[in-house]
Amino acid sequence: MFRLPLAGLLLSLVLLAAPAVSSAREHLQVYITAPYLELRSGPGRGYPVFHVAERDESVQVLFRRTDWFKVRTERGVEGWAAQRDMLRTVLADGTPFKFDLGDRAGFTSHNFEMGIFAGEYSGSTLVSTYASYSLNSQLAVELSVGEFFGKYSNGVVGDLGLTHVLVPEWRFSPFLMLGTGLVHVTPKATLVIPSDRTDQTAYVGGGVRYYLTRRFFVRAEYKSHVVFTKRNANEEVDEWKLGFAFFF
Amino acid sequence: METGIRVLLLTAVLMTLPGCASVRNWFHHRSEVRQQKAEAKEEAAQQDAQAAAADADATPPRVVDPEVERRKIKVPHIRSSNIEIGINDGFISIEDFGTNNAYGLTAAYHITEDFFFQGEYGRAYAGRTSFETLGGNIQLLTSAERQFTYYDISLGYNFLPGETFIGRGHALTTAFYFLGGIGATKFAGDDRFTVNFGGGYRVLPSDWLAIHIQVQDRVFRTDLLGVSKLTNNMEASLGATVFF
Numbered sequence: 001m002f003r004l005p006l007a008g009l010l011l012s013l014v015l016l017a018a019p020a021v022s023s024a025r026e027h028l029q030v031y032i033t034a035p036y037l038e039l040r041s042g043p044g045r046g047y048p049v050f051h052v053a054e055r056d057e058s059v060q061v062l063f064r065r066t067d068w069f070k071v072r073t074e075r076g077v078e079g080w081a082a083q084r085d086m087l088r089t090v091l092a093d094g095t096p097f098k099f100d101l102g103d104r105a106g107f108t109s110h111n112f113e114m115g116i117f118a119g120e121y122s123g124s125t126l127v128s129t130y131a132s133y134s135l136n137s138q139l140a141v142e143l144s145v146g147e148f149f150g151k152y153s154n155g156v157v158g159d160l161g162l163t164h165v166l167v168p169e170w171r172f173s174p175f176l177m178l179g180t181g182l183v184h185v186t187p188k189a190t191l192v193i194p195s196d197r198t199d200q201t202a203y204v205g206g207g208v209r210y211y212l213t214r215r216f217f218v219r220a221e222y223k224s225h226v227v228f229t230k231r232n233a234n235e236e237v238d239e240w241k242l243g244f245a246f247f248f
Numbered sequence: 249m250e251t252g253i254r255v256l257l258l259t260a261v262l263m264t265l266p267g268c269a270s271v272r273n274w275f276h277h278r279s280e281v282r283q284q285k286a287e288a289k290e291e292a293a294q295q296d297a298q299a300a301a302a303d304a305d306a307t308p309p310r311v312v313d314p315e316v317e318r319r320k321i322k323v324p325h326i327r328s329s330n331i332e333i334g335i336n337d338g339f340i341s342i343e344d345f346g347t348n349n350a351y352g353l354t355a356a357y358h359i360t361e362d363f364f365f366q367g368e369y370g371r372a373y374a375g376r377t378s379f380e381t382l383g384g385n386i387q388l389l390t391s392a393e394r395q396f397t398y399y400d401i402s403l404g405y406n407f408l409p410g411e412t413f414i415g416r417g418h419a420l421t422t423a424f425y426f427l428g429g430i431g432a433t434k435f436a437g438d439d440r441f442t443v444n445f446g447g448g449y450r451v452l453p454s455d456w457l458a459i460h461i462q463v464q465d466r467v468f469r470t471d472l473l474g475v476s477k478l479t480n481n482m483e484a485s486l487g488a489t490v491f492f
Contacts, residue, residue: 026324042421042452044361046409063327063455065491066361070455091323099326102360114357116365116401118430125441127430129401147432149441188438214360244403246359 027060027072030089030097037089039079043068051077059089067102067214106247107211108168109137115219115245117146121157122237124150128157130245137168142177155185157239159203159223175221177205183227183237201225205239215246331492332356332458336370338485340466342396342435344473346375350396350483354460356404364404366427370483372396374435377473388472393436398466400444402429412451422451433468433481440468446483460487 032055039051043065051073053059059071059081067083089097100106113132120126128146135141140163147156161179184198207221220242227235333355340350352370359365374394380386408424428445446464453459466481 028324028326041411041419042409042423044406044409044423047411047421061326063329065329066358068361069326114365116403116429127401127432127441147439149432149439154439186439216359216363246365248359 027062028091028097029058029060030086030091031056031058032089034085034088037071037081037085039071039073039077039081040068041079043070043080045082047080051079053077061086064099102215102248104171104211106215107171107217110134110247113140113245113247115243117219117221117241117243119239119241119243121146121148121239122150124148124153124155126157126239126241128241128243132163138165139163140165142179151188153185153187155183157181157183157201159201161203165209171211172208173210174206174208177203177207177221177223179203181225183225197230199227199229201227201237203239209245215248217245217247219243219245329456329491330358332358332364332489333492334458334460334487334489336460336462336485336487338462338483338487340370340372340396340481340483342372342374342481343479344377345394345396346377348372348375348396350485352398352485354487354489356489362406364406364425366402366404366429367399368402368431369399370397389436396433396435398431398433398442400429400431400442400466402427402431402444420451420453422449424449427462427464431466433466436470436472438470440470442466442468456491458489458491460489461485462487 032053035055037053037057037059038049039053040047041050053071053073057074059073062070062072062078064070065080068080069083069086070078071081072078083099083101086097086099091097111134113130113134115130117128117130118126119128126146126148128144130142130144132140132142142159142161142163144159145156146158148154159179159181161177161181163175163177165173165175167173179202181201181203182198183201184196186196203223203225205221205223207219209217209219211217221240223239225237225239227237229235333353335351335353337349337351339347341347350370350372352368354366354368356364356366374389374396377388380388405426406423407426410422411419412422413419424447426445426447429443431442431444433440433442444464444466446462448460448462451459461484463482463484466483467478468481469476469478471477
């Protein structure tokens with residue numbers, strides 16, 4: 001019943017946000033030092049080149065999508081210029097135009113990281129995702145959430161902790177983790193005691209990350225959780241997972 | 249259990265050792281930087297004084313003192329537009345339960361021109377099985393259990409980029425994309441691990457708006473009808489997204 005109004009509401013939100021996205025603002029002006037600057041019709045190497053701006057002409061940098069810059073020439077032509085071409089432009093005072101490249105250097109030191117994992121939590125299949133914020137190139141605060149699907153119970157896990165990358169410069173770099181979290185377990189209805197429970201956990205762990213290309217890396221990790229149950233004995237749970245991640 | 253805690257504490261201690269090495273710098277580093285700055289300033293002041301003294305000796309005082317100030321260029325922040333958020337509506341064929349309307353939300357982050365991550369959340373309402381239809385009054389599931397909700401996190405790959413033309417003056421950029429990911433489906437009172445894969449076609453009428461046609465298969469294992477089997481649930485949808 002509420003579906004239509006909800007969809008309508010979302011659509012109007014989207015439409016409301018749209019003009020804000022395309023609103024006018026002050027743009028950076030850069031000058032071309034290469035013989036020419038190719039403009040493509042879309043942000044990708046597969047889109048055709050439809051215009052060329054000459055040396056010493058200036059272009060306005062409107063915005064950026066992945067490794068492409070939307071620019072406007074002096075004659076008002078708008079198109080997409082590649083990141084490697086924009087490296088050969090200068091600011092009005094002659095200094096080179098610098099921006100975040102999203103390369104190997106970024107793997108060593110970056111602000112944010114996000115990724116998705118598949119794995120195992122105490123023998124159950126696990127789907128999980130994480131986001132981290134780097135305090136410096138070695139230490140990061142990390143939040144991860146996941147859901148696991150077992151034979152006898154399902155559940156959700158949430159962890160908050162610190163990650164310490166031992167040698168950030170290495171392509172294949174190990175890291176350690178320490179933190180705390182919550183686990184909510186929903187036993188399947190066929191069991192004798194079908195009551196949900198939420199417990200606090202603490203974990204230590206370690207893993208490796210391997211830089212693939214651009215902003216991508218593979219990440220494999222192991223966490224050893226101690227679940228502080230309300231029963232007499234605490235539980236120990238192993239978590240293994242492997243996934244893709246990217247930094248920005 | 250005690251071994252676990254002991255291992256935990258031991259690892260904690262071990263972890264803090266190298267960790268401290270990097271944290272320590274925050275405080276020390278700041279004072280060092282401050283000191284370096286002060287030294288640099290002093291040096292510059294001394295050099296200025298020397299240069300001024302040298303100037304005074306060498307050249308006579310100028311009649312006109314040109315006041316040329318170098319224009320300082322403030323580099324405005326370049327907006328990144330990599331996030332795509334939107335809604336979709338379509339159909340999902342829930343295995344054994346007929347084809348039903350499905351609708352959902354999507355969010356994507358474009359990492360490179362080729363790859364993107366996409367998260368989806370959707371809902372549908374499962375219809376009746378053939379068994380229920382033929383059997384008259386039989387109800388396999390309650391109304392609440394028929395609610396079919398799913399989410400997934402997928403990796404997408406753009407291929408076949410191109411343009412589509414409307415009349416003489418308009419060209420819209422387009423791309424096909426593959427999707428593959430993992431997630432969960434809540435159906436018939438149980439959450440199930442779900443693998444999804446498929447593809448889509450994206451048309452961009454403008455830089456901030458995209459129209460999607462997407463087809464995906466959501467595969468999960470269920471023993472709802474007595475035997476444990478993999479079910480394929482094909483979904484086709486039309487969506488609109490906005491780039492931020």
